[in-house]
Amino acid sequence: MSETAIKECIVRLAEPLAHALGLVVWGVEIARGYRTIIRLFIDVPLSCRDTCLSPAPSEASVAVSSATVSASVGMCEKISRALELALEVEDCLSNSYVLEVSTPGLSRVFFTREQMRPYLGDIVEARLHTALPAETGNAGKNAAGNSSAPRKLWLGKLINVTDTAFVIAPVVLSPAGEGISENMSPVCLPWQAVRRVNRVHIFPVPAKPGKSPKKRTTLETAICTPPVAAVGGTHES
Structure with a gap:
């Protein structure tokens, strides 16, 4: 079977x-x-x-x-x-x-596009079957106008879900777990090209006296959560 x-x-x-x-x-x-x-x-x-x-x-x-x-x-x-x-x-x-x-x-895997809709604004990680470049045109270009190289792993804030794809604003995670924009236009990822996509949950870490609070990602808390x-x-x- x-x-x-x-x-x-x-x-x-x-x-x-x-x-x-x-x-x-x-x-x-x-x-x-x-x-x-x-x-x-x-x-x-x-x-x-x-x-x-x-x-x-x-x-x-x-x-x-x-x-x-x-x-x-x-x-x-x-x-x-x-x-x-x-x-x-x-x-x-x-x-x-x-x-x-x-x-x-909290870092749930999405099995359908409909499952993603309630999580607009959250950071997601998408692993693709093959490396894909950002879309042509303005999408996928950074502030300098340079196109992004093809990637098999995309990380970004979920901003839209369509019938055949979903759109993210690419980010990188800082050591403190903050999602920092890559200064790129939104990237559209076809659902059929996705091997696995999941939500990236960021756990806030209480600040020590006199220090600003920081955050940590799910991966960083895997051994203590x-x-x-x-x-x-x-x-x-």
Whole structure:
């Protein structure tokens, strides 16, 4: 079974489980190696995230009301256990695998353009299949009028999302985690050219007395920030 077919199978099995808890399937990632890792991301609906302010129900709750603002560890566990059984019955994975169920987190991966729309103004990192130059014309030129060299990795502030692409204002991150403009015109990246795109979350760091505050990126806090709750099990073929 192809990777696309496996993802479709997992989404088909996971969606009713997530909907029963008032959640949605955000996306699926498959990491190949000595053992295949299946990562299922679940989240609250986009419409609910913007309007619901009350805390999530206890993990013991079987059903979740529309007031949920984040999936809990207990919800991830419920979906993981049910999905494990469903995958055994469906038998769409022939080799050994590890199943992980978690929320997308602050530095979430975007699986569709629609998922990006609520994050306009945030910094995103896009990895492309092949290096692409900035668009012709004024787009992609810096203040001196020089065109940017082709890149496979683009970092910038998300300023627009269209039906076939998204537009960023290129930035670089300072040592303090600040997004500094590259003084380039906006760059349009076709969705079909993107291998992976994710939000770059910047954690503010409390300032020491007498010093100005600084920020740090997600990568800089990876070793000191607890990971997003993820649960799962190992399955041998």
